[in-house]
Every structure is written in C-alpha cells, then in structure tokens.
Amino acid sequence: MTTLKTDVYARQICMPEIGEAGQAILARSSVLVIGAGGLGSPVLFNLAGAGVGRIAIIDRDVVAASNLNRQFLYTMADIGKCKAAVAAERLKAYHPDLQVEWFAEVLTMDRARALIPAFDLVVCAVDNLKTRRLVNQVCFELHKRLIDGGILGFSGYAVALEPGKTPCLDCLFGLSDTPRTPKVANSIGATASVIGSIEATLVILLLLGLPNPLAGEILEYHGRTLTFDRIRVEQSAHCPICQSE
Amino acid sequence: MTVKFFSQFIDATGCREFELIAPESIEKLIEILITQFGEPMRQVLLSPAGDTIHEDAFLLVNGRHLRALNGFATQLVESDIVSVLQITEAG
Numbered sequence: 001m002t003t004l005k006t007d008v009y010a011r012q013i014c015m016p017e018i019g020e021a022g023q024a025i026l027a028r029s030s031v032l033v034i035g036a037g038g039l040g041s042p043v044l045f046n047l048a049g050a051g052v053g054r055i056a057i058i059d060r061d062v063v064a065a066s067n068l069n070r071q072f073l074y075t076m077a078d079i080g081k082c083k084a085a086v087a088a089e090r091l092k093a094y095h096p097d098l099q100v101e102w103f104a105e106v107l108t109m110d111r112a113r114a115l116i117p118a119f120d121l122v123v124c125a126v127d128n129l130k131t132r133r134l135v136n137q138v139c140f141e142l143h144k145r146l147i148d149g150g151i152l153g154f155s156g157y158a159v160a161l162e163p164g165k166t167p168c169l170d171c172l173f174g175l176s177d178t179p180r181t182p183k184v185a186n187s188i189g190a191t192a193s194v195i196g197s198i199e200a201t202l203v204i205l206l207l208l209g210l211p212n213p214l215a216g217e218i219l220e221y222h223g224r225t226l227t228f229d230r231i232r233v234e235q236s237a238h239c240p241i242c243q244s245e
Numbered sequence: 246m247t248v249k250f251f252s253q254f255i256d257a258t259g260c261r262e263f264e265l266i267a268p269e270s271i272e273k274l275i276e277i278l279i280t281q282f283g284e285p286m287r288q289v290l291l292s293p294a295g296d297t298i299h300e301d302a303f304l305l306v307n308g309r310h311l312r313a314l315n316g317f318a319t320q321l322v323e324s325d326i327v328s329v330l331q332i333t334e335a336g
C-alpha cells in the first residue's frame with residue numbers, strides 16, 4: 001500500500017477490527033448498490049470512503065430539485081443529469097483508485113441474475129417494494145448477501161440478510177404482487193443518512209467477516225423519539241423464496 | 246400479551262408497548278386497538294374498506310408475518326408478542 005493510501009485509511013487501519021489485513025479485504029471487495037438516492041448517497045460515500053475496491057451503481061433516474069434535501073451526492077448543477085453517472089463521477093473524485101461502474105437502467109429479473117454474481121454483496125437502497133422483492137428473490141437464488149433499508153418521514157429500518165442463515169425479505173414483510181397505491185415518499189436527509197450509514201456499517205462488517213449484528217432481526221429506527229428497536233423475525237414455513245433455495 | 250408499536254404507530258398511539266389480556270384472535274385484537282386508540286389508529290392500521298390490514302402496515306406475531314399465519318383469524322395466547330409496523334419503503 002502506498003504512503004498516500006496508507007494515510008487515507010490510517011484512522012481505520014489502526015482499528016483492531018480492520019488493520020492492514022482488513023483494509024486489504026475491503027480493497028478486494030465488490031459491492032453492487034441498487035439505488036443512488038437518499039439511502040444510496042450515504043451508502044456510496046461510506047463504502048468509497050472505507051476503501052471498498054469496486055462499486056457498481058444502478059439507478060435509472062435523473063437528478064430532480066426535490067431530491068436535493070436528502071440526496072447529498074448531487075448539487076443544483078446536477079439537476080436533469082443521470083444520477084448513476086453523476087454518482088460515479090463524484091465517488092471517483094473522492095477516491096480516484098475506486099473502480100466504479102454505473103448503469104442507468106431499470107433493474108429487471110434477467111439483469112439482476114446477470115449482474116449480481118459478479119459482486120460479493122448487494123445493497124438495496126431503492127424506493128419501492130417491487131424492486132426489493134426482485135432483488136430479494138435473485139440474491140437468495142444466488143446465495144448472495146443482501147443489505148436492505150428503507151425510510152419514511154422520521155422513521156426507517158435496516159436488515160442484513162444471509163441466504164441459508166436468515167429469513168428473507170419476503171418472510172419479514174410478506175411481500176406480494178399486489179399493486180400498491182402510488183404515493184409521494186416523504187423524508188428528510190437526516191433519516192436517510194442514519195439508515196444509509198447503518199446499511200454501510202453492515203456491509204463493512206460482513207465484508208470483514210465480522211458477525212452479522214442483525215442476523216434474523218429487523219432494526220427499526222424512530223427519529224421522533226430517537227429510539228432504535230429490534231424485532232426477531234422467523235422464517236415463514238412455506239416461504240417461496242428462502243425455503244426453496 | 247404484548248403489542249409493540251413502531252414508526253407511525255408510535256405517533257398514532259403515543260406509546261411503544263401496550264399490555265392486555267390476549268383476545269382470541271388478531272381480528273379481536275384489532276378491534277381492541279381501535280377502541281383504545283381511536284380513529285388515528287384505524288386510519289393507519291386498516292384499509293379504507295376496513296376489511297384488511299392497511300397496505301402500508303404489517304403485523305408480526307412472534308416474528309411471523311400475518312400472511313404466513315392465518316390472517317385475521319390467527320389465534321392469540323397470553324405469551325404472544327404482536328409487532329405493529331409501518332412499511333417504510335422510500336429510499
């Protein structure tokens with residue numbers, strides 16, 4: 001590791017959980033981040049900052065003014081630009097050694113099955129249940145670890161799913177094909193930052209081989225009372241996703 | 246038994262936990278919760294028609310989703326913990 005790189009990561013290499021060996025693991029790691037919005041912003045900055053070697057970003061949207069209260073990857077000058085491209089450029093400026101790929105597209109089942117095998121871990125930072133359901137199904141098919149989070153207003157959740165060890169998102173949320181009423185998702189940047197930072201923490205812990213602190217649990221965050229709570233979740237007896245692996 | 250509230254259900258009830266003698270089913274529990282916490286609870290817990298759980302809410306009985314149990318007819322016993330959550334799906 002060069003002196004400059006050592007300097008960049010000095011404050012975490014001296015952590016007993018990381019050290020030179022852990023930093024090398026992070027540098028060799030690859031993460032697919034689905035969604036570069038309110039959650040994706042802190043997830044991506046934190047993973048790039050930690051020295052994860054390869055990151056891919058999928059987001060089909062362009063930057064809108066209404067994103068800028070919480071999506072800190074972007075500035076006013078980015079309005080109308082492709083989020084995935086701008087995010088990749090910003091991360092590259094932040095850490096030039098980062099290998100970053102971007103895809104401005106809707107994630108389909110076929111695309112997910114083609115992309116996901118190339119990564120150590122997947123982060124879901126999306127704004128709808130339909131995409132979560134798709135990502136959950138493919139990750140469990142391919143035995144790929146999945147970190148998911150969601151927010152609304154002052155509240156949010158995070159989960160760390162490991163096929164073969166934990167229940168899947170379907171068990172947690174009872175996901176179904178039933179169409180949902182479209183609605184404007186409200187939230188503040190601070191909530192997105194809390195949940196996105198927790199998702200990034202989970203990624204780093206799992207990449208380092210440290211125990212999953214949320215195995216089989218949902219972490220619930222309630223910002224109005226600044227409280228966290230955990231709920232143990234059991235695998236559904238007939239779950240079509242995680243019982244058919 | 247214990248009912249635990251999360252996210253907007255904390256806001257709707259002003260509390261995080263509610264202890265009660267276990268009613269026979271989830272359907273009865275929902276009636277009790279609406280009687281206890283009124284219209285704000287009905288609005289976030291039930292669909293507008295009142296015949297299903299609201300599309301933005303979900304219930305876990307001892308960590309198992311209601312869909313994987315017996316829906317409204319799910320039987321309850323004194324040792325049960327029912328978690329009442331909001332789907333916080335934004336990103």
Ligand SMILES: [Zn+2]
Binds near residue numbers: 169171172242243
């Ligand atoms: Zn499952």
